Structure formats: structure tokens, C-alpha cells
Amino acid sequence: MNYGGNLGAGLIASSLFIAFMVTGCASLRTAELHADNSQEWVQIEHRLHEVFLAAEKKDFSQLDGYHLYGPKFTKFTGSSSERLDAAAGRKGEHDGLGRINNLKMRADALKINVFGNVGIATFILDYSFEAGSETFHRQERSTLVFVKESGSWKIVHEHLSPISP
Numbered sequence: 001m002n003y004g005g006n007l008g009a010g011l012i013a014s015s016l017f018i019a020f021m022v023t024g025c026a027s028l029r030t031a032e033l034h035a036d037n038s039q040e041w042v043q044i045e046h047r048l049h050e051v052f053l054a055a056e057k058k059d060f061s062q063l064d065g066y067h068l069y070g071p072k073f074t075k076f077t078g079s080s081s082e083r084l085d086a087a088a089g090r091k092g093e094h095d096g097l098g099r100i101n102n103l104k105m106r107a108d109a110l111k112i113n114v115f116g117n118v119g120i121a122t123f124i125l126d127y128s129f130e131a132g133s134e135t136f137h138r139q140e141r142s143t144l145v146f147v148k149e150s151g152s153w154k155i156v157h158e159h160l161s162p163i164s165p
Helices: 004-033 038-057 060-065 086-098
Strands: 074-076 101-115 118-131 134-149 152-162
Touching: 038 060, 038 101, 038 118, 038 134, 038 152, 060 086, 074 086, 101 134
Parallel strands: 074 152
Antiparallel strands: 101 118, 118 134, 134 152
């Protein structure tokens, strides 16, 4: 039996199919990267303001609800070189916010990029608070990664690093 002719035709057909699929997938990704995500951008910006408000009010239940705490959650802070998991991230937020008063937060130079169901917000977090009789003002480079889960944007990663004066 001669399988050479059929094998060659099969390889050519397979190669064309793979090339078609790769080209099609690449085109789809490029289109998704350049899609108008203005509605999602507005939703993420709104969620960011909700996060700030919940933190300022020390509404821990609401604040927790804006996070997708679980095994995939991570956080970096300027006060530790270790990556925090969900439990440590939540505890640190609750403990830190519990010790301060009159927290005020805003996002300066906010940029939001959306890639399908993932949104990345980068900004300078400008905040002030009172601890004891002193008032503190800080700025940190901040990145929040959001995932759209059941129609709602939730934080899955936080990265904060202080800006030295």
C-alpha cells in the first residue's frame, strides 16, 4: 500500500488548518485588545470609588465584598516584601483601617485598561488619615487588578508601593 500521497495531502491540509486557526485567533485577540471598553472602564472607576468609600467608612463587609478573596487573590504592600494571600490581605486591611480615623482617599492619574473580563487600574493613591493626635499624608503607586465575576468587578490583586518624598 502507498500511504505517501495521502500522508502528504494530510500534512498540507493540517498545516493549512493550523495556520487558519492561529491567524483567526491572533486577529481576535488583537481586536479584543483594541475594543472600545468604555462601559467597563466606567464600571471599574465606579467600583474603585466604592472601594475608597467603604474603606473611609470602615465598612468591612462592603469592602470585603469588592474583593474576590480566595486561593488566587494576592497582594503586595510597601510595608512587606512578602506576597500576601487572601487571609493576610484581608486581616492587614481590617487591622490597618481599624487603627486610623478620618481616612480620605483619591486616585490621581488614573488609567484603566480592560482586556475582556480583566481590568487593570493604575494610579497614584493620595490619602490622608489621623492616628492619635497626628495627621498623616501619603502617596503610593497603586495597581489593582479586577476580574468581572457574575457581572461585578472584583479585586483579585493589589500592589502598593510608597513614593519616597
